[in-house]
């Protein structure tokens with residue numbers, strides 16, 4: 610008999626300052642009966658994303674929706690179909706969807722965000738949430754469309770050892786960048802960036818001012834800044850950019866939580882003086898690029914030209930801890946929660 614309930618991660622209360630384990634709980638919730646065109650999916654992997662931090666707040670309006678105390682969280686996930694009332698999607702196929710942060714979900718197969726079928730022969734399951742998922746796609750869109758990367762460019766990536774950052778550095782190189790430099794928290798991550806992810810140089814932003822690091826790593830300046838962090842690193846990049854430089858504003862890890870907000874708007878005169886282009890983007894607005902992205906990146910993967918790495922935490926009850934760890938820099942590459950043995 611099909612399961613009537615599922616375990617879900619719920620928000621207990623909005624964080625007062627930084628999120629804490631007590632802000633979350635795991636509860637048993639009913640599953641809706643399976644309707645026509647619907648799938649019952651058992652989740653195997655769940656994506657842990659920095660954007661969830663903003664969604665815990667009520668003040669920071671998110672482009673999807675903010676979480677509500679007493680209600681389940683959601684997010685990107687990958688699962689296997691257990692039961693189907695959708696012709697053409699039999700039990701056993703793997704789908705990506707938006708109803709993560711729970712062990713099982715009932716999905717509308719036809720919705721755009723409902724269930725996107727993936728091919729496990731093409732790449733391992735975690736890769737479909739990482740390099741071949743929204744993460745890799747964000748790096749690709751930011752570099753190719755937003756920053757209009759050109760062969761010969763010098764590229765700077767912040768949060769370079771994270772999910773988007775490890776993808777962005779490697780994509781930049783494969784797309785013809787001449788020099789790729791990055792920043793990350795701590796010497797171990799910096800060493801990995803050079804050894805494993807093809808960065809020419811990396812610097813620990815906690816150990817020295819990023820303006821000094823950039824002067825050393827890219828003495829002739831940078832053409833592209835892929836900004837995952839904002840704040841001091843964005844200000845430093847504005848000073849390092851050459852005339853006509855481009856900035857893809859992807860995210861602002863340093864700006865979560867009121868206490869850490871910094872005002873760097875005074876550095877914007879650099880954008881005037883150097884005719885810079887700064888452009889924010891939301892990856893879901895660029896779905897027309899997805900076929901090109903998948904073909905390109907699947908090709909690089911098949912040719913062994915790209916390294917993929919995940920930090921995997923086991924079990925639904927450890928998912929809130931995975932989010933807190935991600936926000937504190939506890940991951941290398943994509944942060945995932947595995948539910949593989951929970952069935």
Ligand SMILES: NC(=O)c1ccc[n+]([C@@H]2O[C@H](COP(=O)([O-])OP(=O)(O)OC[C@H]3O[C@@H](n4cnc5c(N)ncnc54)[C@H](OP(=O)(O)O)[C@@H]3O)[C@@H](O)[C@H]2O)c1
Nearest residue numbers: 659771772773793794837859860861862863890891892938
């Ligand atoms: N625009 C879009 O559509 C879109 C889509 C997806 C993701 N994003 C953005 O892309 C960025 C990266 O996302 P991700 O999923 O790949 O996460 P991630 O980089 O894997 O994880 C976040 C990283 O941020 C770093 N960090 C935390 N606090 C920081 C601070 N105060 N200063 C500098 N770095 C800090 C940590 O690494 P360290 O150890 O190096 O500190 C942590 O590992 C985020 O800003 C996210 O919001 C945007």
